[in-house]
Amino acid sequence: MDGCAQDGLFDHNHEISPLRSPRRKIGARRFRSEFSMDDDEYSPSNSVTSVNSLASLLKEKLQSIPQKMRKKPTDYKLRAFVGLMFLAVVFFVGFAYVLYHQQALTKAYxxxxxxxxxxxxxxxxxxxxxxxxxxxxxxxxxxxxxxxxxxxxxxxxxxxxxxxxxxxxxxxxxxxxxxxxxxxxxxxxxxxxxxxxxxxxxxxxxxxxxxxxxxxxxxxxxxxxxxxxxxxxxxxxxxxxxxxxxxxxxxxxxxxxxxxxxxxxxxxxxxxxxxxxxxxxxxxxxxxxxxxxxxxxxxxxxxxxxxxxxxxxxxxxxxxxxxRRAPLWDGLKPADMQTLESLISEPVWQIAPRFKHELQAETISKYTEDVINLGFLKQGHVLINEFWQNEIGDLTVDTSRFETLNITIDKLHRRGFKVVFTVQPFISTESKNFAETVQKRLLISERNSDRRIPALTRFKSLASAGVLDITNNRSVPWITEKLQAVIDTYHIDSFYFDLGTAYNMPHYYQCEKQLINPDQYKTVFTKTFEKSLSIIGVSSAVSLPRPPIFVSLPPFESTWDALRLVIPTMLTYGVNGFPFVMPGAVGGDIYWPGSEQFLPTSKGSLDPSGTNSTQDNGIDLPERELYIRWLQMATFLPVMKFTHLPSKYNDERVLEMAKNLTLLRQKLVTPLLLKYKREALEEGLPLIRPLWLVTGGDSSLYVQDEFALGDEIVVAPIVHQGETTREVYLPAGLWQDGIDGSLRKGNRWMHEYKVPTDKVAYFLRKPDDMRF
Known part of the structure; x- marks a missing residue:
């Protein structure tokens, strides 16, 4: 190859040299004979002769130009061809070298x-x-x-x-x-x-x-x-x-x-x-x-x-x-299946005041009465937060605030409610059980210290708390006895495990048995009780709990930004292999991380337009439009959880929308959720799915504000304040519009799709031959 490149260069120089030398000699000779003369030889006759000679010379030159022009392109074409060949040879030699070099260094396995x-x-x-x-x-x-x-x-x-x-x-x-x-x-x-x-x-x-x-x-x-x-x-x-x-x-x-x-x-x-x-x-x-x-x-x-x-x-x-695992239905009892189905078909009523003194027997009675007075929502599960205790970690009912809690719970049962207590593994330093757990060495200890020294941490509003060492064989019967006493005395139906996150563990934690990481603690805690206790949900997880346990979304505050996080978070959890996900409360949660620093307002903030109003505990309701749009989205989710009741807005339009959405859920959504529950138990596929899991197509990969219920419903809620139109992507197939009943062709975007405030955009899959 190098030799070819050198030969090309030599030929190029060889043809250039003979062409230039003769022109220089001829040009010089003609200049001296025809144009050079001495001053004393000048005369008019000489001038005329010179002019004639000049004219003849120009004529000769002009006649010779075409001939030279005919020769010159041939010369340039040859030189250009040789140059291009040279560059091509160099390129292919370099390319072949690089390709060979890369191929030699890249091995196939x-x-x-x-x-x-x-x-x-x-x-x-x-x-x-x-x-x-x-x-x-x-x-x-x-x-x-x-x-x-x-x-x-x-x-x-x-x-x-x-x-x-x-x-x-x-x-x-x-x-x-x-x-x-x-x-x-x-x-x-x-x-x-x-x-x-x-x-x-x-x-x-x-x-x-x-x-x-x-x-x-x-x-x-x-x-x-x-x-x-x-x-x-x-x-x-x-x-x-x-x-x-x-x-x-x-x-x-x-x-x-x-x-x-x-x-x-x-x-x-x-x-x-x-x-x-x-x-x-x-x-x-x-x-x-x-x-x-x-x-x-x-x-x-x-x-x-x-x-x-x-x-x-x-x-x-x-x-x-x-x-990756055995079917989720393997080992489930009839009671487990009943709990799973009830969580899908009935709401969860979350009674979660931010402060302990706000939770009393009258609070629970009044809340459930308001639910019954709605007249269109089922009773479902009453989820009571950790303030059923005097201090977190007491694991006994605070009798000073609940003198007749067993009577209240019996009344709830007669009304058709199920009662759920929230339990945490954290033991407040103010709890009556703290000294006992320290004495019996039941708490997680400080690393590289005396095992008698408990490692303390913060949790929610608790400034100081120990953590029960669930890997310690002595701690399991201790907490089991406490929880069983609560069940026997008050006949509650289930527990909800609020396990915190990894960062709620003490920084220098040390358990009886070594953990891989702090998240393994919640896995051990859940698995310890998932077969012996009725559990409806956990607040945090890194492995799939046994059904009917639902995994919760994180608590969200009442803002439009938080609303926009609900769908992508739920889709991510479904992709991660958690088919049964429990969203937060409609309109946002009263408690969310960081909310402990905010006190409830002392008076309401009902503005002239009626967008906000205040509850009995002094906490502002979510903005009305936000609440409506959140409720529309939640209608299609696996579990509907309420903290803020629609009746608190004192607005017939809000109640009417809530009633219509409830009817839609009961007639259309719940049957489909129960249908796809079987697929989730068998194959681990989520109830709420990203569009690409339905279509597999590229157009749906970016969509983060739509979701599919199984393969049969696509939901596109409004998640931006004040908007009544949006872009909607429909997967391939034939779909029926849930707003006007029309048939829609799939595999396309619909632009400026109108969604009035009292409507939610959803599309029901239809057989392809229905169009005929």
Missing amino acids: FDNVQFNEPKRMIRIFNRDEVEILKARLAVTIQGKGKAYPCLPEHRRSDGSVCLEWLHDLRFYLKCLPHDPGVDNTTCYSIHWKALRPDFSPNDCFDWSDTKVHWYGGGQSANLTWPLNTGSIDYTPFVTGDMQKSQWGNVLTRYLINSKGAAIIIDDETPLQISVNRGGREICLRGQYDDFAYANRLTEFAEMRYNICTSIDMKSLHSSIHSH
Whole structure:
């Protein structure tokens, strides 16, 4: 190749040289003979002769120009052709070298995996040879570090590829055996081992070059739907208050992208996740710290995760969740199924005053009477917050405020209500049980201290509280005895577990049995009682509780911004594998993180337009339009939870809308929820689904303010103040408009779709042949 490039250059110079030399000689000679003369030779005759000679010379020159012009293009064409050939040869030589070099450095594993060792770049393709995942591995290694085959003692006999970056990291890559029950799904295992304490495995998954969107994981104030449209710095992947730039109250180590690739991270990995901090990528890091991952399971940090692929994201998601565990119905009793169905078909009435003195027997009686006076809502479950106790952790009814609570509960039962008490694992330092639990060493203790010293923490309005060590075998019978006494005395129906988040655990916590991370505590606590007690819900989770336990959304304040968070949060929890999700109260919760710093207003703020009014406890109702739009959305959700009653607005229009929505839920929504409950129990699919789980199409990937109930209803509520129109995306198929009854063609956007204040946009799937 080099020789061809040199020959071309030589020919080019050879043809240029003979052409220039003769022209210079001829031109010089003609100039001297025809135009040069001395001054003394000048005369008129000479002048005329000179003019004639000049005319003749110009004529000759003009006649010679066409001939030269005919020759000159040929010369330039030849030189241009030679130059282009030279550039082409250089380009193809360079391209071939780069291609060969890259091919030599990129190795193919397991048919669909390519790994470039110097760049530590991994690419995974589906069966159609479409790139569905691209990642930079071990980004903490500077430059193009050299990888070496592992020593024999570090290799594995299971066929894993083993590479080592000396003194930094060891890498294992394996293709997992195919599960015959999972069609078209292939999984690969990646395992990193740090070889020194100051080094952390760190992999980053690109989403811009591969043009994918990511879902799952969890929610945060800085993250929405899809996950890659937000931003969060490296943060321990444990539950927290999403308003504080932490992850939310429900997490799963599961991410899925729009091209059919999923990442499932091992529970033992000390996981930190960042989104779009160093570029357009989602990064995983395994790193110990002094709180979330203080309990080291290995000497140095390790990170394990699986990458699974399939033909598309819908089939991948369904296959993963339907085969990761046994069917959810396995082991359920008839009473469990009845509770599950009652939570779907009947409301939850949340009596949750912000202050203890506001909760009394009269409060409960008056609230339930108001429910009955509505006349169109079923009785359902009365959920009483932790203030049934004098102090959190007493685990006995406060008889000074509830002298006849058993009579009140009997009255509620006769009216058709079910009574639920909220229970927490926190023991206030003011509780009568605190001294006993310290003496019996039932509380979580300070790390690296005398086991008799309890570790204290904050929880809601509690400035100081201990946490019951549920891993201690002595604590389980102690709390079981307390709760059973409450059941026997007051005949309550169920409990609701308010477990807080990881950040409610003491910072230097130490349990009897070592925990992987602070979130494992809530999993152990729930599993300890889910078969022996009737539990309708938990406030936080990182693993799926046994039905009929619903997982709650975080509490939201009464704002339009909070309303817009409800749908993407619920969709994320459904994608994470939690089919039964309990939303917060219609219109927002009275208590939400940070609300303890705000006192109730002493008087109402009813403005002339009637948008706000005040309840008996002095707390303002949500703005009326916000409440109506929230109620419209909640009509289609798995559970309807009320704190603010529609009758408190003293507005016949609000009551009429509430009545119509209740009728819609009873006739249309509840039967479909009960239908898809079976699918959720069998396959783990959520009741409330993102549109892409219905369609699998690209157009629905960004939609974060619509949702589907199963595969049969698409709901598009209004979530912006003052709006009566919105953009609506309809999946492929034939749909009937819930507002005017007309038929609508799917697989398209509807622009400026009108939604009056008293209506909610929803569309019911119809058979394709109905149009005829």
